[in-house]
């Protein structure tokens with residue numbers, strides 16, 4: 581599969597798993613690098629694309645490393661953050677998406693009171709809370725201008741336990757301004773049993789009526805998905821491919837209609853799944869009428885659009901028109 585593809589699916593689409601910071605325009609990164617005088621090892625869009633794209637199957641760790649090249653350019657800038665939120669709405673509207681939920685870590689986009697940031701830049705006055713307000717404003721303007729509906733999910737990072745409750749609070753505080761849920765992402769191998777902070781934070785989210793999704797079973801064993809459902813009370817699972825290796829757990833997910841946010845193209849480029857799409861876990865999900873969706877995940881890093889994922893489903897997974905409609 582090549583990257584950017586023409587629009588073969590003009591029908592309305594819904595996308596539930598896309599990272600705001602993994603869906604930024606190259607042009608915008610270059611613009612803010614110049615404006616903020618931040619050195620990038622790339623001069624133009626072509627070079628930047630080469631630097632941060634996963635063109636062929638790699639590892640999840642490699643894919644995540646790409647973020648550290650460009651995040652310092654956006655993080656800490658109110659103007660840049662509002663612009664990337666606004667532009668994502670425009671890009672999704674152009675892809676025929678009528679509703680999407682974008683997720684992001686407020687801490688990764690802030691530069692105040694945030695330690696440690698993976699890219700080592702935390703001197704400034706932009707707090708995670710204000711980041712949420714700015715993203716809300718960007719999405720709000722985008723909704724008005726492009727006529728589609730946008731919601732957001734605030735993301736916790738596995739190894740940053742100190743941030744957990746700081747993410748739960750704004751989920752509650754901004755529920756009327758477009759924030760609809762909480763997510764947990766990062767190193768999936770971390771055991772929730774030995775990190776009670778995760779469980780406490782998600783219990784707090786549940787108490788507040790905040791909806792919960794968890795990245796699990798992407799490159800990790802089914803046990804991690806089980807923990808997400810049983811300990812973190814996840815209502816949706818990000819990726820979840822390995823769940824089919826545990827028939828009991830898979831049956832439970834089917835029975836409870838737990839939604840799986842599947843990302844076909846991403847799953848191959850991160851090395852989570854075999855490149856043979858005809859044997860992909862999504863084919864099993866489809867056959868068993870699981871509750872799932874197709875998503876891009878990080879279209880900037882994968883040089884893709886939602887059409888890339890829909891083409892894969894149509895060409896290699898035999899999705900019918902009715903199946904696309906169900907999603």
Ligand SMILES: [Zn+2]
Pocket residue numbers: 597599765795818877
């Ligand atoms: Zn993701």
